[in-house]
Amino acid sequence: MSAIRIANLHKRFGSTIAVDGLSLDVDEGDIYGFLGPNGAGKTTTMRILATLLRPDSGQAEILGHNVVTDATNVRPLIGYMPDSSGAYRDMLVSEYLEFFAAAYRVTRDRRAKVVSDCIELTGLGDKRDELIEGLSRGMRQRLGLARSLIHDPGVLILDEPASGLDPRARIEILEVLRALSDMGKTILISSHILSELRHLCNKICIIDHGNVIYSGTIEAALIQARTSHRLEIRLTERTEDAASLLRDMDHIQSVEVQNGTVVAELEPGTEDFSFVATKLVEQGYGVLTIREEEILLEDAFIRLTTPEVPPLPK
Ligand SMILES: Nc1ncnc2c1ncn2[C@@H]1O[C@H](COP(=O)(O)OP(=O)(O)O)[C@@H](O)[C@H]1O
């Protein structure tokens, strides 16, 4: 059974079409990246899955339960983290979670333990007796996540949990998500930046204008978008020799040296490039850095699927 199944979903707000025939299947155990530019329809879709918004037409199911006709059975199965939380700033972290535990009918004798577990799991340990108001954005995102976990749901629907975080806080929250995935949870996580999710998700879906333009693995997406990674490699010495070595390797499409840096382009679809460092180190090169150029896969897809806009007349 699919954890999440969406079929031909439609939602409009007045004349704005937010979701336009969207279909998606998420298997149990997936960490599914839900990607697309701002305004693509991610939040609207997630709010429908979370039973907070009714679709105009089409179906959405969580573990076989319809989100419209069977919403009361859907709610215990899902943990939803909205894209902004806001309220309850004058509560302590622990009070806030206890409040939600009670709201989810966690029995009084189990509540303290459940709250402690969620605090532990999300790394909020030393903040439990602090006011929400004083928390950093990263800590507030963790609190939002802790809240979504309070009733131990199997399916998590997380709307941009890593957005607006500094790199370190982002990595930390992604680590928490990985741990949750290892516990067997199914995760649908949205972002407007692919690079934020690519090392976390096993599958991605890219949407634009309320419709899926790609779903599947990241590797296959890179092939389909004809986009490849570029690596910038800095070495202590023998840069030209290293370039020659890399040129003869599998999975490397082209190599050049620019300003003393080796720039290697990987074959489309090559996601794991750890072999590059391994080979260089094996051959005795001093590797200072291997930096990956940011790939804009969503852009590549949107370019492929959007007709060229004709230039404005002069
Ligand atoms: N409550 C609403 N009222 C009117 N328009 C909305 C509402 N929510 C979303 N929209 C519009 O629907 C489209 C999709 O928005 P949204 O689902 O928030 O996209 P995303 O989360 O991908 O940025 C946008 O054009 C947005 O302005």
Ligand SMILES: [Mg+2]
């Ligand atoms: Mg959104």
